[in-house]
Amino acid sequence: MLNGMARWEPGAPDRLQEAAYELYTERGYDATTVAEIAERAGLTKRTFFRHFADKREVLFWRSERVTELVVEAVEGAPADVGPFEAASLGVVAATEFLNDRRPFSQRRHALISANPELQERELIKMARLSGSVAEALRARGVAEVEAAMAAEATMAAFRVGWERWVEPTETRSFTEVAREMLDGLRAVAAA
Amino acid sequence: MLNGMARWEPGAPDRLQEAAYELYTERGYDATTVAEIAERAGLTKRTFFRHFADKREVLFWRSERVTELVVEAVEGAPADVGPFEAASLGVVAATEFLNDRRPFSQRRHALISANPELQERELIKMARLSGSVAEALRARGVAEVEAAMAAEATMAAFRVGWERWVEPTETRSFTEVAREMLDGLRAVAAA
DNA sequence: GCGTCGATGGCACCCAGTGTCATCACCTCG
DNA sequence: CGAGGTGATGACACTGGGTGCCATCGACGC
Numbered sequence: 001m002l003n004g005m006a007r008w009e010p011g012a013p014d015r016l017q018e019a020a021y022e023l024y025t026e027r028g029y030d031a032t033t034v035a036e037i038a039e040r041a042g043l044t045k046r047t048f049f050r051h052f053a054d055k056r057e058v059l060f061w062r063s064e065r066v067t068e069l070v071v072e073a074v075e076g077a078p079a080d081v082g083p084f085e086a087a088s089l090g091v092v093a094a095t096e097f098l099n100d101r102r103p104f105s106q107r108r109h110a111l112i113s114a115n116p117e118l119q120e121r122e123l124i125k126m127a128r129l130s131g132s133v134a135e136a137l138r139a140r141g142v143a144e145v146e147a148a149m150a151a152e153a154t155m156a157a158f159r160v161g162w163e164r165w166v167e168p169t170e171t172r173s174f175t176e177v178a179r180e181m182l183d184g185l186r187a188v189a190a191a
Numbered sequence: 192m193l194n195g196m197a198r199w200e201p202g203a204p205d206r207l208q209e210a211a212y213e214l215y216t217e218r219g220y221d222a223t224t225v226a227e228i229a230e231r232a233g234l235t236k237r238t239f240f241r242h243f244a245d246k247r248e249v250l251f252w253r254s255e256r257v258t259e260l261v262v263e264a265v266e267g268a269p270a271d272v273g274p275f276e277a278a279s280l281g282v283v284a285a286t287e288f289l290n291d292r293r294p295f296s297q298r299r300h301a302l303i304s305a306n307p308e309l310q311e312r313e314l315i316k317m318a319r320l321s322g323s324v325a326e327a328l329r330a331r332g333v334a335e336v337e338a339a340m341a342a343e344a345t346m347a348a349f350r351v352g353w354e355r356w357v358e359p360t361e362t363r364s365f366t367e368v369a370r371e372m373l374d375g376l377r378a379v380a381a382a
Numbered sequence: 383g384c385g386t387c388g389a390t391g392g393c394a395c396c397c398a399g400t401g402t403c404a405t406c407a408c409c410t411c412g
Numbered sequence: 413c414g415a416g417g418t419g420a421t422g423a424c425a426c427t428g429g430g431t432g433c434c435a436t437c438g439a440c441g442c
Contacts, residue, residue: 012420033397047421049399082382119318120311127314148351149372150379156343160336181340188341189380191273203389224428235391240430 013051013061015041020058025107029115056121059108067129069093074136083142083150087133088182091158095174102165102174109166130155153189157181204242204252206232211249216298220306247312250299258320260284265327274333274341278324279373282349286356286365293356293365300357321346344380348372 009015019040023032034055038048052058073093077086098105112118130151137147161181165174210231214223225246229239243249264284268277289296303309321342328338352372356365 034399035397044422045398046400046423050420053399055398082379084379084382116315120315123314123318124307124311127310145351145355145372145375146379148354149348149375152347152351153344153376153380156347157340160339160343163339164336181336184336184340185344186380188273188275188337189344189377191275225430226428236429237392237431238390241389244430246429 009042012041012043012047016043016048016051017058017061021107021111024059024111029111029118056118059111059118060121060125063125066094066097067132069097070129071132071136074133075139077140079140083137083140083146084154086137086140086142087150087154088157090133090136091154091178091182092175094158095161095178099174106166106168109162126155126159153185154182157185203232203234203238207234207239207242208249208252212298212302215250215302220302220309247309250302250309251312251316254316257285257288258323260288261320262323262327265324266330268331270331274328274331274337275345277328277331277333278341278345279348281324281327282345282369282373283366285349286352286369290365297357297359300353317346317350344376345373348376 016037020032020037023037023040034048035045037058038045041048048058052061070090070093074086074090077089081089112122133155134147134151137150138144142150158178158181161174161178164170164181165172165177170177207228211223211228214228214231225239226236228249229236232239239249243252261281261284265277265281268280272280303313324346325338325342328341329335333341349369349372352365352369355361355372356363356368361368
């Protein structure tokens, strides 16, 4: 037993995530072992893997919340708006959620952009989100390919907007930035 | 020494890649160990990692060739076409290259779509490709954000087209499919 | 033939991730 | 209040990806 207090202290995943963020920031992702994370949280390696599928997943914990928000927004879009507009409402919902969490987002972005493995994980998360959006669009009656295109295109705008928004020099809200990107996408595609 | 013949036989990476494809197909990616791949190629695990950064990379070997073709196409686009059109020419170049390689592409796609780890790798490859396209666009004088948007959007069309093209029921060329997707993107964004 | 050099083998090692079983705290029920 | 059940954790062994290090081998120039 490493720490008599910690074993039955509640919130194991939270403590593990916090410890992971700390260590990843202090020493970098690569230089941190799962055993060290667990130790700082007063737990063991084995327990870490009971709560998180792998060493990367701890950084993406609860990100499904964003997916839910986006899907709900798409599903709740007015019946008369087209697929691109509906998907855009999903993107906007995500940005509104993230607007309050800019410092956290920046910190997380710094960690992820410093490591290819983490970028891969982020990319597949976004791809799955795109898939969920496409599915929600199909549920609205949008054709297969059209749904996929609208979802992928708006996600592209989201990605580009994200990269911009986390920049320290950017003063606007994520929502504003994303709207600019969505409009920019329209303009670029129309040209 | 596992195989007296193989050690100094030329083309170690080729043999390793072929062995990997065989084993991944026969037993699946997860159920295959690097040691097994190396053994079938008449080499050792250590040598495998001298030629490929990791177990996944062997499936993406020489995919930089596509990147080169795409970038060249974008750079060689007429000076008067807009960023979206220029990027589209890059996508078309990629499809033309892949048109001859449909069976290989389908086999590769089957492997990748069966495994999340491999999907992650594929996604980051595409993201890097998108980055290269954006850079080529900027070299043409396109503004930062506009370049990123055009690159991401056309890559989205490429991805959706790809998923469609590898379908056995699809009879058209990749180039045709991609053009439809690029047009579809225009239509969807304009709506 | 002799030395150089790049590619390979062999080995030890670290760490991510898993299967299995024992253990512990808490809860319920008699 | 004590017995048994339950879920979370610890402990341990094990597989496999990936790396560092050095010995070795084969080709090639001299």
